[in-house]
Amino acid sequence: MINFSGVSKHFAGKAVVEELDLHIAKGEFTVLIGTSGSGKSTTLKMINRLVEHDRGQITFADEPIEKFRAQDLRRRMGYAIQSIGLFPHWTVEQNIATVPQLLKWPKAKIRDRVTELMTLLHLDPAQFRGRYPHQLSGGQQQRVGVARALASDPEVLLMDEPFGALDPVTRATLQHEIARIHQLSDRTIVLVTHDIDEALTLADRIVLLSEGKIVQQGTPLELLTQPATPFVADFFGRSDSGIKLLALTRVGERLRAGEQAEGEPVTASMTLREALSEFVARHTEQLPVCDEGGKPLGVLHFSDLIDVGAKP
Numbered sequence: 001m002i003n004f005s006g007v008s009k010h011f012a013g014k015a016v017v018e019e020l021d022l023h024i025a026k027g028e029f030t031v032l033i034g035t036s037g038s039g040k041s042t043t044l045k046m047i048n049r050l051v052e053h054d055r056g057q058i059t060f061a062d063e064p065i066e067k068f069r070a071q072d073l074r075r076r077m078g079y080a081i082q083s084i085g086l087f088p089h090w091t092v093e094q095n096i097a098t099v100p101q102l103l104k105w106p107k108a109k110i111r112d113r114v115t116e117l118m119t120l121l122h123l124d125p126a127q128f129r130g131r132y133p134h135q136l137s138g139g140q141q142q143r144v145g146v147a148r149a150l151a152s153d154p155e156v157l158l159m160d161e162p163f164g165a166l167d168p169v170t171r172a173t174l175q176h177e178i179a180r181i182h183q184l185s186d187r188t189i190v191l192v193t194h195d196i197d198e199a200l201t202l203a204d205r206i207v208l209l210s211e212g213k214i215v216q217q218g219t220p221l222e223l224l225t226q227p228a229t230p231f232v233a234d235f236f237g238r239s240d241s242g243i244k245l246l247a248l249t250r251v252g253e254r255l256r257a258g259e260q261a262e263g264e265p266v267t268a269s270m271t272l273r274e275a276l277s278e279f280v281a282r283h284t285e286q287l288p289v290c291d292e293g294g295k296p297l298g299v300l301h302f303s304d305l306i307d308v309g310a311k312p
């Protein structure tokens with residue numbers, strides 16, 4: 001769906017992205033990660049032509065991106081950023097409706113879509129749709145930013161640290177939402193983050209950048225278990241990689257079907273890492289597991305967490 005071939009970008013004569021080869025398949029969730037200044041945001045912005053590359057070729061849907069008008073690209077690609085960029089004199093509703101308005105959707109359809117997205121992102125429409133950005137907390141503003149990026153149901157979603165300003169709980173909720181949106185709609189998503197756990201949880205593929213170059217790309221499991229260089233191993237941190245591996249496996253993959261146990265059930269889509277926290281919080285060695293609809297599925301045993309690394 002999106003291809004980079006030998007792509008470079010220079011600012012003031014200095015390469016900030018160098019000879020990048022990147023293939024982003026349709027429906028794939030790609031996470032760009034790396035240290036500050038490694039070229040993540042520049043790479044993302046080259047996709048929707050907020051930044052023009054100066055060497056190599058970028059294609060979208062098999063066409064060189066120069067063939068698209070920048071505004072058309074931006075309508076087909078939702079874009080959400082940490083600094084949010086909401087229009088200060090527009091209400092939440094108007095902000096979310098930016099692209100549908102440009103696309104001249106009927107009023108009622110826009111209104112319904114805004115309601116739907118606000119509900120999805122846990123912003124009570126009745127309370128918030130008429131507010132202005134300065135009347136919202138930072139985390140609420142970020143959610144409006146994500147809703148705006150999703151509004152026209154774009155084929156591609158580009159997100160640059162969209163959850164940066166959120167507390168860990170809201171952040172985890174939104175990560176779940178994004179993961180769910182991705183699974184439901186099979187939308188192509190490219191997300192930039194500093195947060196290793198976020199990358200491991202969300203990504204189908206991780207692309208690790210350093211000084212404008214790709215150091216390694218692959219599945220989260222590959223980067224954790226087969227780091228190409230000491231830099232990669234260091235970056236993902238050897239010390240608690242066991243815990244990180246837990247974040248890659250869902251409860252549903254480890255549960256003992258048909259068994260029963262006492263207590264509040266956890267859902268099968270929870271990661272083993274989250275389940276570990278539940279075991280600790282509840283001082284228990286067994287957790288009942290249900291599906292999203294509350295139907296009991298079985299039991300997760302604490303002892304079954306342990307060989308996760310050995311069974312990729």
Ligand SMILES: Nc1ncnc2c1ncn2[C@@H]1O[C@H](COP(=O)(O)OP(=O)(O)OP(=O)(O)O)[C@@H](O)[C@H]1O
Nearest residue numbers: 011012016034035036037038039040041042043194
């Ligand atoms: N418009 C610009 N003019 C000059 N230099 C720039 C410009 N935009 C980015 N750079 C430089 O390019 C390099 C890569 O920047 P970029 O924003 O892509 O990094 P990043 O990986 O997103 O970093 P961070 O994690 O801090 O957001 C940095 O050294 C930055 O200073």
Ligand SMILES: [Mg+2]
Nearest residue numbers: 040041042160
């Ligand atoms: Mg950046």
